[in-house]
Amino acid sequence: xxxxxxxxxxxxxxxxxxxxxxxxxxxxxxxxxxxxxxxxxxxxxxxxxxxxxxxxxxxxxxxxxxxxxxxxxxxxxx
Amino acid sequence: xxxxxxxxxxxxxxxxxxxxxxxxxxxxxxxxxxxxxxxxxxxxxxxxxxxxxxxxxxxxxxxxxxxxxxxxxxxxxxxxxxxxxxxxxxxxxxxxxxxxxxxxxxxxxxxxxxxxxxxxxxxxxxxxxxxxxxxxxxxxxxxxxxxxxxxxxxxxxxxxxxxxxxxxxxxxxxxxxxxxxxxxxxxxxxxxxxxxxxxxxxxxxxxxxxxxxxxxxxxxxxxxxxxxxxxxxxxxxxxxxxxxxxxxxxxxxxxxxxxxxxxxxxxxxxxxxxxxxxxxxxxxxxxxxxxxxxxxxxxxxxxxxxxxxxxxxxxxxxxxxxxxxxxxxxxxxxxxxxxxxxxxxxxxxxxxxxxxxxxxxxxxx
Numbered sequence: 304x305x306x307x308x309x310x311x312x313x314x315x316x317x318x319x320x321x322x323x324x325x326x327x328x329x330x331x332x333x334x335x336x337x338x339x340x341x342x343x344x345x346x347x348x349x350x351x352x353x354x355x356x357x358x359x360x361x362x363x364x365x366x367x368x369x370x371x372x373x374x375x376x377x378x379x380x381x
Numbered sequence: 382x383x384x385x386x387x388x389x390x391x392x393x394x395x396x397x398x399x400x401x402x403x404x405x406x407x408x409x410x411x412x413x414x415x416x417x418x419x420x421x422x423x424x425x426x427x428x429x430x431x432x433x434x435x436x437x438x439x440x441x442x443x444x445x446x447x448x449x450x451x452x453x454x455x456x457x458x459x460x461x462x463x464x465x466x467x468x469x470x471x472x473x474x475x476x477x478x479x480x481x482x483x484x485x486x487x488x489x490x491x492x493x494x495x496x497x498x499x500x501x502x503x504x505x506x507x508x509x510x511x512x513x514x515x516x517x518x519x520x521x522x523x524x525x526x527x528x529x530x531x532x533x534x535x536x537x538x539x540x541x542x543x544x545x546x547x548x549x550x551x552x553x554x555x556x557x558x559x560x561x562x563x564x565x566x567x568x569x570x571x572x573x574x575x576x577x578x579x580x581x582x583x584x585x586x587x588x589x590x591x592x593x594x595x596x597x598x599x600x601x602x603x604x605x606x607x608x609x610x611x612x613x614x615x616x617x618x619x620x621x622x623x624x625x626x627x628x629x630x631x632x633x634x635x636x637x638x639x640x641x642x643x644x645x646x647x648x649x650x651x652x653x654x655x656x657x658x659x660x661x662x663x664x665x666x667x668x669x670x671x672x673x674x675x676x677x678x679x680x681x682x683x684x685x686x687x688x689x690x691x692x693x694x695x696x697x698x699x700x701x702x703x704x705x706x707x708x709x710x711x712x713x714x715x716x717x718x719x720x721x722x723x724x725x726x727x728x729x730x731x732x733x734x735x736x737x738x739x740x741x742x743x744x745x746x
Contacts, residue, residue, distance in 0.1 A: 306417050306730070307523065307575040309384065332500055334530035337639035345384070347578060347631055350470070350520070351498020352527040354640060355578045355631045362384045362630040369604070373396045 307349035309357055312340050322348060384630060388602030397607035398430045405614045408434040410566050412559070412702050414552060415573030416443030416730025417601055423739035425603040427610075435614070438702040439732040441555055441655060442573060444520045445472045446700060446724040446731050449654045450688040452548045453478040456517050458683045459546065460491040465681075466509060468502045469517040471495045472728045475721065479688040499531030506535070506543040515677045518547045523575045525549040525666055526640035529647035532668070532675045544677040547668050550653055552576050553584050554664035560592040562658075564703045569595040569613040571606070574628045579644075581636025585624045593622040600628035647672055656690065656724065657697025696723035699732050706736040713737060 310322035310329065318333045320340065332352040333339055340346050345357040387393075413419055419439045422428065428437055441447045457478045460467040467483070474484045474495065487493040492512075496502055499516055506514040518528045528545055535543045552573060559565045572585055577598040585596040595616035599609030609627035616623060626632050644666075653665025668676040690697055694716070695709035706712045706725070716722040718734055725731035 307578075329497075330500075332498070332527070332530060334534070335526045335637065335640040335643055347575065349523050349575060350527045351500050352530060354523065354526075354575065355637055357384060358630050362387075365608075365629060366387050369393055369396075372400075373393070 307347045307354060309345050310348050312342050312344045312346055315339070315342060320346075320353065322346065322353075385602060388600070388604040390604065394430070394603045394607055397604060397611060401435070401607065401611045401614055402432055404611065404618060405432055405435060406618060408436070409568045409614060409617050410436045410438055411569045411571055411610065411613055412438045412440040412567045413571040413573075413599075414440040414442040414556065415571075415576065416446070416728065416732075417575070418442065418571055418573065418599065418606065419732055419735045420730055421601050421603070421606060423735040425606075426739075427603065427606055431610070435610070437571075438567065438705075439699070439735070440559065440567075440702050441658060441700040443725070443728045443730040443732070444524070444550065445476055445728040446696060447550060447555075447655045447657070448473075448476070448519050448548055448724065449656050450479060450690055451654070451685065452519075454480075454685045454688050455546065455678075455683055456483060457481050457486055458685050459515055459517075459677065459681060460486045460493050462513075462681060464512050466492045466494060466505060466512050466514045467517060468494050468496045468505060468514060470497075470519070472730070473517060473519060476724045476727045477691065477721065499528055500534075503531060503534060503538070503540065503543060506540050507538075510542060512542060513680070514543050515681075516543075516545045518545045518549055520549055521552050521573070521576050522579045522644070523573075525551075525648065526579060526637075526644045529643045532647050532672055533643065535675060536672070541674070544675045544680050545668065546677040547648065547666055548653075549648070549666040550655065550664055551650065551666065552580070553588060554661050555655060555658065556585070556588050558655075558658055558661045558664075559701065560588065560594065562701065565701055567594065567702065568617055569597070571609055571613070572596050572598040572624075574598060574600045574605070574632060577626075577628070577632045577636070579637045579640045581634055582624050582626050582632060583634050584636070589622045589624050595622050596624045598624070598626045598628050598632050600630070655700070657700035691722050694723035696725040696733070699725050706733040709733070
Protein backbone atom coordinates (compact mmCIF):
# COMPACT_ATOMS: atom_id res chain seq x y z
CA UNK A 304 0.00 0.00 0.00
CA UNK A 305 2.84 2.39 0.60
CA UNK A 306 4.14 1.38 -2.79
CA UNK A 307 5.21 4.45 -4.70
CA UNK A 308 6.46 4.26 -8.24
CA UNK A 309 8.63 6.42 -10.48
CA UNK A 310 6.71 7.79 -13.46
CA UNK A 311 7.49 10.30 -16.21
CA UNK A 312 5.55 13.56 -16.48
CA UNK A 313 3.94 13.84 -19.93
CA UNK A 314 1.62 16.80 -19.50
CA UNK A 315 0.70 19.32 -16.80
CA UNK A 316 -2.69 20.99 -16.50
CA UNK A 317 -3.11 23.14 -13.40
CA UNK A 318 -2.74 20.94 -10.34
CA UNK A 319 -3.11 17.72 -12.32
CA UNK A 320 -0.44 15.93 -14.36
CA UNK A 321 -0.53 13.12 -16.86
CA UNK A 322 2.23 10.63 -16.02
CA UNK A 323 3.42 7.46 -17.71
CA UNK A 324 5.25 4.30 -16.79
CA UNK A 325 5.73 1.34 -19.13
CA UNK A 326 2.82 2.45 -21.32
CA UNK A 327 0.44 3.00 -18.39
CA UNK A 328 -0.97 6.52 -18.20
CA UNK A 329 -2.39 8.09 -15.06
CA UNK A 330 -3.72 11.47 -14.11
CA UNK A 331 -2.26 12.41 -10.75
CA UNK A 332 -2.55 15.29 -8.28
CA UNK A 333 0.13 17.93 -7.80
CA UNK A 334 -1.51 19.21 -4.61
CA UNK A 335 1.23 18.14 -2.22
CA UNK A 336 4.38 18.94 -4.19
CA UNK A 337 6.21 22.24 -4.26
CA UNK A 338 7.99 23.26 -6.45
CA UNK A 339 6.01 21.61 -9.24
CA UNK A 340 7.68 19.12 -11.58
CA UNK A 341 8.23 19.94 -15.25
CA UNK A 342 7.24 17.92 -18.31
CA UNK A 343 9.91 15.23 -18.79
CA UNK A 344 10.77 14.97 -15.08
CA UNK A 345 10.63 11.61 -13.32
CA UNK A 346 8.48 11.74 -10.22
CA UNK A 347 7.51 9.43 -7.37
CA UNK A 348 3.76 8.81 -7.41
CA UNK A 349 1.91 7.48 -4.39
CA UNK A 350 -1.84 6.89 -4.17
CA UNK A 351 -2.51 9.16 -7.12
CA UNK A 352 -0.35 12.09 -6.04
CA UNK A 353 3.17 13.18 -6.93
CA UNK A 354 5.13 13.12 -3.67
CA UNK A 355 8.57 14.03 -5.02
CA UNK A 356 10.75 14.57 -8.06
CA UNK A 357 13.63 12.18 -8.69
CA UNK A 358 16.91 14.06 -8.60
CA UNK A 359 18.62 12.83 -11.75
CA UNK A 360 22.00 14.31 -10.85
CA UNK A 361 21.91 12.58 -7.46
CA UNK A 362 20.97 9.24 -9.04
CA UNK A 363 23.86 9.55 -11.50
CA UNK A 364 26.30 10.55 -8.74
CA UNK A 365 25.49 7.46 -6.70
CA UNK A 366 25.81 5.15 -9.71
CA UNK A 367 29.11 6.81 -10.55
CA UNK A 368 30.30 6.41 -6.93
CA UNK A 369 29.49 2.70 -7.10
CA UNK A 370 31.37 2.36 -10.37
CA UNK A 371 34.43 4.05 -8.87
CA UNK A 372 34.17 1.96 -5.71
CA UNK A 373 34.12 -1.26 -7.67
CA UNK A 374 36.94 -0.32 -9.99
CA UNK A 375 35.15 0.85 -13.13
CA UNK A 376 35.85 4.53 -12.89
CA UNK A 377 35.73 5.49 -16.56
CA UNK A 378 32.07 5.27 -17.38
CA UNK A 379 28.96 3.77 -15.87
CA UNK A 380 27.88 0.76 -17.94
CA UNK A 381 24.79 -1.12 -16.89
CA UNK B 382 12.63 3.31 -16.94
CA UNK B 383 15.31 5.47 -15.45
CA UNK B 384 17.03 4.35 -12.26
CA UNK B 385 15.31 1.03 -11.89
CA UNK B 386 17.41 -1.30 -14.01
CA UNK B 387 20.62 0.37 -12.83
CA UNK B 388 19.76 -0.28 -9.19
CA UNK B 389 18.91 -3.91 -9.95
CA UNK B 390 22.23 -4.65 -11.63
CA UNK B 391 23.45 -8.07 -10.55
CA UNK B 392 27.17 -7.30 -10.52
CA UNK B 393 26.59 -4.14 -8.52
CA UNK B 394 24.52 -6.08 -5.97
CA UNK B 395 27.15 -8.82 -5.69
CA UNK B 396 29.82 -6.21 -5.12
CA UNK B 397 27.74 -4.52 -2.43
CA UNK B 398 27.08 -7.85 -0.75
CA UNK B 399 30.85 -8.59 -0.70
CA UNK B 400 31.44 -5.18 0.81
CA UNK B 401 28.95 -5.93 3.57
CA UNK B 402 30.63 -9.29 4.29
CA UNK B 403 34.03 -7.61 4.55
CA UNK B 404 32.88 -4.92 6.97
CA UNK B 405 30.70 -7.18 9.13
CA UNK B 406 31.96 -8.87 12.31
CA UNK B 407 29.41 -8.70 15.14
CA UNK B 408 25.96 -10.33 14.88
CA UNK B 409 23.36 -7.67 14.14
CA UNK B 410 19.55 -7.42 14.11
CA UNK B 411 18.23 -4.93 11.57
CA UNK B 412 14.55 -4.09 11.32
CA UNK B 413 12.75 -2.76 8.26
CA UNK B 414 9.61 -0.78 8.97
CA UNK B 415 8.11 -0.63 5.52
CA UNK B 416 6.02 -3.33 3.87
CA UNK B 417 7.51 -2.55 0.47
CA UNK B 418 10.97 -3.22 1.93
CA UNK B 419 9.70 -6.50 3.37
CA UNK B 420 8.49 -7.58 -0.06
CA UNK B 421 11.60 -6.36 -1.87
CA UNK B 422 13.94 -8.14 0.57
CA UNK B 423 11.99 -11.40 0.10
CA UNK B 424 11.53 -11.09 -3.67
CA UNK B 425 15.16 -10.24 -4.37
CA UNK B 426 16.59 -12.89 -2.05
CA UNK B 427 18.50 -10.32 0.00
CA UNK B 428 18.62 -12.59 3.07
CA UNK B 429 20.23 -15.35 1.05
CA UNK B 430 23.21 -13.24 0.00
CA UNK B 431 23.97 -11.94 3.48
CA UNK B 432 26.01 -13.62 6.24
CA UNK B 433 23.78 -15.58 8.63
CA UNK B 434 24.77 -13.27 11.45
CA UNK B 435 22.94 -10.37 9.77
CA UNK B 436 19.36 -10.92 10.89
CA UNK B 437 16.69 -8.95 9.02
CA UNK B 438 13.51 -8.54 11.06
CA UNK B 439 10.25 -7.26 9.63
CA UNK B 440 8.61 -4.60 11.78
CA UNK B 441 5.28 -2.78 11.72
CA UNK B 442 5.62 -1.54 8.14
CA UNK B 443 2.40 -2.54 6.49
CA UNK B 444 -0.35 -0.01 7.21
CA UNK B 445 -3.15 -2.51 6.71
CA UNK B 446 -1.44 -4.96 9.07
CA UNK B 447 -1.12 -2.49 11.95
CA UNK B 448 -4.76 -1.42 11.67
CA UNK B 449 -6.53 -2.67 14.79
CA UNK B 450 -9.33 -5.19 14.73
CA UNK B 451 -11.61 -2.49 16.20
CA UNK B 452 -10.87 -0.16 13.28
CA UNK B 453 -11.56 -2.93 10.75
CA UNK B 454 -14.89 -3.57 12.51
CA UNK B 455 -15.68 0.15 12.24
CA UNK B 456 -15.02 0.04 8.49
CA UNK B 457 -17.36 -2.91 8.11
CA UNK B 458 -20.03 -1.20 10.18
CA UNK B 459 -19.75 1.86 7.94
CA UNK B 460 -20.16 -0.26 4.82
CA UNK B 461 -23.48 -1.45 6.26
CA UNK B 462 -24.92 2.05 6.73
CA UNK B 463 -27.82 3.05 4.50
CA UNK B 464 -26.99 5.23 1.48
CA UNK B 465 -23.26 4.99 2.04
CA UNK B 466 -20.63 4.22 -0.58
CA UNK B 467 -17.44 3.06 1.09
CA UNK B 468 -14.24 3.65 -0.88
CA UNK B 469 -10.92 2.05 -0.07
CA UNK B 470 -7.55 1.01 -1.41
CA UNK B 471 -7.68 -2.62 -2.47
CA UNK B 472 -5.56 -4.17 0.26
CA UNK B 473 -8.19 -3.61 2.97
CA UNK B 474 -10.84 -5.62 1.16
CA UNK B 475 -9.98 -9.07 2.45
CA UNK B 476 -8.77 -8.18 5.95
CA UNK B 477 -10.99 -10.10 8.35
CA UNK B 478 -12.70 -8.16 11.11
CA UNK B 479 -14.32 -9.89 14.07
CA UNK B 480 -17.20 -11.23 12.01
CA UNK B 481 -16.76 -10.25 8.37
CA UNK B 482 -14.61 -8.45 5.79
CA UNK B 483 -15.33 -5.63 3.37
CA UNK B 484 -15.24 -8.17 0.55
CA UNK B 485 -17.91 -10.30 2.22
CA UNK B 486 -20.05 -7.25 2.90
CA UNK B 487 -19.75 -6.24 -0.74
CA UNK B 488 -20.87 -9.72 -1.77
CA UNK B 489 -23.85 -9.22 0.57
CA UNK B 490 -24.82 -6.02 -1.21
CA UNK B 491 -22.86 -3.25 0.48
CA UNK B 492 -21.55 -0.58 -1.90
CA UNK B 493 -17.79 -0.91 -1.37
CA UNK B 494 -15.55 0.40 -4.14
CA UNK B 495 -11.81 0.05 -4.58
CA UNK B 496 -10.15 3.26 -5.68
CA UNK B 497 -6.66 4.08 -6.85
CA UNK B 498 -6.62 7.56 -5.34
CA UNK B 499 -8.74 9.88 -3.21
CA UNK B 500 -9.28 11.90 -6.38
CA UNK B 501 -11.46 8.99 -7.54
CA UNK B 502 -13.52 9.29 -4.32
CA UNK B 503 -14.24 12.94 -5.01
CA UNK B 504 -15.47 12.04 -8.50
CA UNK B 505 -17.72 9.32 -7.03
CA UNK B 506 -19.11 11.81 -4.50
CA UNK B 507 -19.88 14.32 -7.26
CA UNK B 508 -21.67 11.67 -9.31
CA UNK B 509 -23.71 10.43 -6.34
CA UNK B 510 -25.06 13.49 -4.54
CA UNK B 511 -27.77 11.48 -2.75
CA UNK B 512 -25.20 9.16 -1.15
CA UNK B 513 -22.50 9.72 1.43
CA UNK B 514 -19.09 8.68 0.12
CA UNK B 515 -16.69 7.61 2.86
CA UNK B 516 -13.02 6.91 2.32
CA UNK B 517 -11.31 4.49 4.70
CA UNK B 518 -8.12 6.36 5.54
CA UNK B 519 -5.38 3.89 6.34
CA UNK B 520 -1.69 4.53 5.85
CA UNK B 521 1.37 6.33 7.11
CA UNK B 522 2.82 9.77 6.38
CA UNK B 523 3.13 8.91 2.67
CA UNK B 524 -0.62 8.47 2.31
CA UNK B 525 -2.04 10.86 4.89
CA UNK B 526 -1.13 14.05 2.95
CA UNK B 527 -3.00 12.72 -0.11
CA UNK B 528 -6.11 12.25 2.07
CA UNK B 529 -5.62 15.72 3.52
CA UNK B 530 -5.40 17.12 -0.02
CA UNK B 531 -8.70 15.40 -0.87
CA UNK B 532 -10.39 16.95 2.18
CA UNK B 533 -9.11 20.40 1.18
CA UNK B 534 -10.30 19.81 -2.40
CA UNK B 535 -13.72 18.70 -1.13
CA UNK B 536 -13.94 21.87 0.95
CA UNK B 537 -13.03 23.97 -2.09
CA UNK B 538 -15.65 22.26 -4.22
CA UNK B 539 -18.19 22.58 -1.39
CA UNK B 540 -18.68 18.83 -1.56
CA UNK B 541 -20.89 17.93 1.40
CA UNK B 542 -21.22 14.19 0.84
CA UNK B 543 -17.58 13.19 1.21
CA UNK B 544 -15.96 12.15 4.45
CA UNK B 545 -13.00 10.18 5.73
CA UNK B 546 -12.52 7.81 8.63
CA UNK B 547 -8.98 8.50 9.74
CA UNK B 548 -7.06 5.47 10.94
CA UNK B 549 -3.72 6.90 9.77
CA UNK B 550 -0.62 6.26 11.76
CA UNK B 551 2.75 7.95 11.95
CA UNK B 552 6.03 6.08 11.99
CA UNK B 553 8.56 7.71 14.39
CA UNK B 554 6.44 7.13 17.55
CA UNK B 555 6.24 3.42 16.61
CA UNK B 556 10.04 3.24 16.43
CA UNK B 557 10.20 4.77 19.90
CA UNK B 558 7.67 2.19 21.17
CA UNK B 559 9.77 -0.63 19.69
CA UNK B 560 12.95 0.67 21.34
CA UNK B 561 11.07 0.94 24.67
CA UNK B 562 9.82 -2.67 24.35
CA UNK B 563 12.18 -4.98 26.25
CA UNK B 564 11.15 -7.94 24.06
CA UNK B 565 12.36 -6.20 20.91
CA UNK B 566 16.04 -6.49 20.04
CA UNK B 567 16.93 -4.08 17.24
CA UNK B 568 20.45 -2.83 16.47
CA UNK B 569 19.49 -0.64 13.52
CA UNK B 570 16.51 0.56 11.52
CA UNK B 571 16.11 0.33 7.76
CA UNK B 572 13.93 3.44 7.61
CA UNK B 573 11.05 3.59 5.14
CA UNK B 574 11.91 5.27 1.82
CA UNK B 575 8.65 6.92 0.90
CA UNK B 576 7.49 7.87 4.38
CA UNK B 577 10.86 9.62 4.59
CA UNK B 578 10.24 11.45 1.31
CA UNK B 579 7.50 13.24 3.24
CA UNK B 580 8.85 13.55 6.80
CA UNK B 581 12.54 13.92 5.91
CA UNK B 582 15.41 11.93 7.37
CA UNK B 583 15.75 14.39 10.26
CA UNK B 584 12.62 12.87 11.82
CA UNK B 585 14.71 9.90 13.00
CA UNK B 586 17.51 11.97 14.59
CA UNK B 587 15.99 12.02 18.12
CA UNK B 588 15.54 8.22 18.00
CA UNK B 589 19.08 7.54 16.75
CA UNK B 590 20.42 9.78 19.49
CA UNK B 591 18.26 8.72 22.44
CA UNK B 592 18.51 4.96 21.84
CA UNK B 593 21.94 4.96 20.18
CA UNK B 594 20.51 3.09 17.21
CA UNK B 595 21.70 3.64 13.62
CA UNK B 596 18.91 4.68 11.20
CA UNK B 597 19.41 4.55 7.42
CA UNK B 598 16.70 5.65 4.99
CA UNK B 599 16.70 3.18 2.16
CA UNK B 600 15.16 2.87 -1.30
CA UNK B 601 13.47 -0.23 -2.68
CA UNK B 602 15.71 -1.63 -5.41
CA UNK B 603 18.19 -4.34 -4.35
CA UNK B 604 21.20 -2.01 -4.63
CA UNK B 605 19.41 0.61 -2.50
CA UNK B 606 18.72 -1.93 0.23
CA UNK B 607 22.23 -3.40 0.14
CA UNK B 608 23.78 0.04 0.27
CA UNK B 609 21.59 0.84 3.28
CA UNK B 610 22.55 -2.42 4.99
CA UNK B 611 26.22 -1.68 4.38
CA UNK B 612 25.83 1.77 5.98
CA UNK B 613 24.04 0.23 8.99
CA UNK B 614 26.70 -2.46 9.45
CA UNK B 615 29.50 0.12 9.19
CA UNK B 616 27.86 2.32 11.84
CA UNK B 617 27.27 -0.65 14.12
CA UNK B 618 30.86 -1.88 13.80
CA UNK B 619 32.12 1.65 14.55
CA UNK B 620 29.71 2.04 17.49
CA UNK B 621 27.99 4.98 15.77
CA UNK B 622 24.30 5.87 15.73
CA UNK B 623 23.61 8.39 12.99
CA UNK B 624 20.82 9.00 10.54
CA UNK B 625 21.99 8.49 6.97
CA UNK B 626 20.22 8.44 3.59
CA UNK B 627 20.82 5.61 1.11
CA UNK B 628 18.04 6.92 -1.15
CA UNK B 629 19.32 10.38 -1.95
CA UNK B 630 17.72 10.57 -5.37
CA UNK B 631 14.43 11.42 -3.70
CA UNK B 632 14.78 11.66 0.10
CA UNK B 633 16.12 14.82 1.70
CA UNK B 634 16.93 15.77 5.26
CA UNK B 635 13.95 18.15 5.44
CA UNK B 636 11.34 16.11 3.53
CA UNK B 637 8.39 17.41 1.54
CA UNK B 638 7.39 20.57 3.40
CA UNK B 639 4.31 21.23 1.29
CA UNK B 640 2.95 17.75 2.09
CA UNK B 641 3.72 18.15 5.81
CA UNK B 642 2.03 21.56 5.87
CA UNK B 643 -1.15 20.12 4.31
CA UNK B 644 -1.04 17.17 6.69
CA UNK B 645 -0.73 19.50 9.71
CA UNK B 646 -3.49 21.75 8.39
CA UNK B 647 -6.03 18.92 8.28
CA UNK B 648 -4.89 16.50 10.99
CA UNK B 649 -3.74 16.66 14.59
CA UNK B 650 -1.85 13.89 16.35
CA UNK B 651 -3.64 11.64 18.84
CA UNK B 652 -2.90 8.39 20.63
CA UNK B 653 -3.60 5.36 18.44
CA UNK B 654 -3.76 1.62 18.84
CA UNK B 655 -1.47 -0.45 16.63
CA UNK B 656 -2.12 -4.13 16.17
CA UNK B 657 0.51 -5.94 18.18
CA UNK B 658 2.05 -2.84 19.69
CA UNK B 659 -0.88 -1.48 21.71
CA UNK B 660 -1.64 2.21 22.16
CA UNK B 661 1.26 4.45 21.14
CA UNK B 662 1.22 8.09 22.26
CA UNK B 663 0.91 10.63 19.46
CA UNK B 664 1.00 8.01 16.72
CA UNK B 665 -2.43 8.59 15.15
CA UNK B 666 -3.96 11.36 13.08
CA UNK B 667 -7.38 12.82 13.86
CA UNK B 668 -9.21 15.23 11.57
CA UNK B 669 -9.09 18.70 13.13
CA UNK B 670 -12.29 20.32 14.43
CA UNK B 671 -12.40 22.86 11.61
CA UNK B 672 -12.77 19.99 9.12
CA UNK B 673 -15.25 18.01 11.24
CA UNK B 674 -17.83 17.94 8.44
CA UNK B 675 -15.40 15.62 6.61
CA UNK B 676 -14.90 13.34 9.60
CA UNK B 677 -16.91 10.15 9.14
CA UNK B 678 -16.56 9.29 12.83
CA UNK B 679 -18.50 12.47 13.69
CA UNK B 680 -21.03 12.09 10.87
CA UNK B 681 -21.96 8.54 11.77
CA UNK B 682 -22.67 7.26 15.24
CA UNK B 683 -21.02 3.87 14.95
CA UNK B 684 -21.73 1.38 17.69
CA UNK B 685 -18.83 -1.04 17.49
CA UNK B 686 -17.69 -3.12 20.46
CA UNK B 687 -13.97 -3.36 21.19
CA UNK B 688 -12.54 -6.50 19.57
CA UNK B 689 -9.49 -8.61 20.28
CA UNK B 690 -7.21 -10.09 17.62
CA UNK B 691 -8.18 -13.49 16.18
CA UNK B 692 -7.24 -16.46 18.45
CA UNK B 693 -3.95 -18.15 17.60
CA UNK B 694 -2.90 -15.40 15.21
CA UNK B 695 0.64 -14.15 15.86
CA UNK B 696 0.40 -11.05 13.62
CA UNK B 697 0.90 -8.86 16.69
CA UNK B 698 4.21 -10.49 17.64
CA UNK B 699 5.29 -10.63 14.02
CA UNK B 700 4.68 -6.87 13.69
CA UNK B 701 6.73 -6.26 16.83
CA UNK B 702 9.53 -8.42 15.39
CA UNK B 703 9.49 -10.83 18.35
CA UNK B 704 8.35 -13.75 16.19
CA UNK B 705 8.86 -14.63 12.56
CA UNK B 706 5.99 -16.09 10.51
CA UNK B 707 7.31 -19.66 10.77
CA UNK B 708 6.86 -19.37 14.53
CA UNK B 709 3.10 -18.80 14.17
CA UNK B 710 1.09 -21.99 14.65
CA UNK B 711 -1.35 -20.97 11.90
CA UNK B 712 1.22 -20.03 9.24
CA UNK B 713 0.82 -22.07 6.07
CA UNK B 714 -1.77 -24.29 7.76
CA UNK B 715 -5.09 -22.61 8.47
CA UNK B 716 -3.62 -19.24 7.44
CA UNK B 717 -2.58 -18.88 3.79
CA UNK B 718 -3.01 -16.10 1.22
CA UNK B 719 -6.16 -17.91 0.04
CA UNK B 720 -7.60 -18.25 3.56
CA UNK B 721 -5.92 -15.53 5.62
CA UNK B 722 -6.61 -15.34 9.34
CA UNK B 723 -4.61 -12.22 10.10
CA UNK B 724 -3.72 -9.07 8.15
CA UNK B 725 -0.02 -9.97 7.76
CA UNK B 726 -1.13 -12.75 5.42
CA UNK B 727 -3.80 -10.65 3.67
CA UNK B 728 -1.86 -7.62 2.58
CA UNK B 729 0.45 -7.88 -0.40
CA UNK B 730 3.01 -6.11 1.79
CA UNK B 731 2.41 -8.24 4.87
CA UNK B 732 5.31 -10.11 6.42
CA UNK B 733 3.50 -13.46 6.36
CA UNK B 734 2.45 -12.99 2.74
CA UNK B 735 6.06 -12.21 1.83
CA UNK B 736 7.38 -15.27 3.70
CA UNK B 737 4.67 -17.52 2.32
CA UNK B 738 5.33 -16.41 -1.22
CA UNK B 739 9.11 -16.45 -1.15
CA UNK B 740 9.82 -18.89 1.71
CA UNK B 741 12.94 -17.32 3.20
CA UNK B 742 15.25 -20.32 3.29
CA UNK B 743 17.43 -19.18 6.15
CA UNK B 744 14.69 -18.84 8.75
CA UNK B 745 14.69 -21.82 11.08
CA UNK B 746 11.69 -22.92 13.07
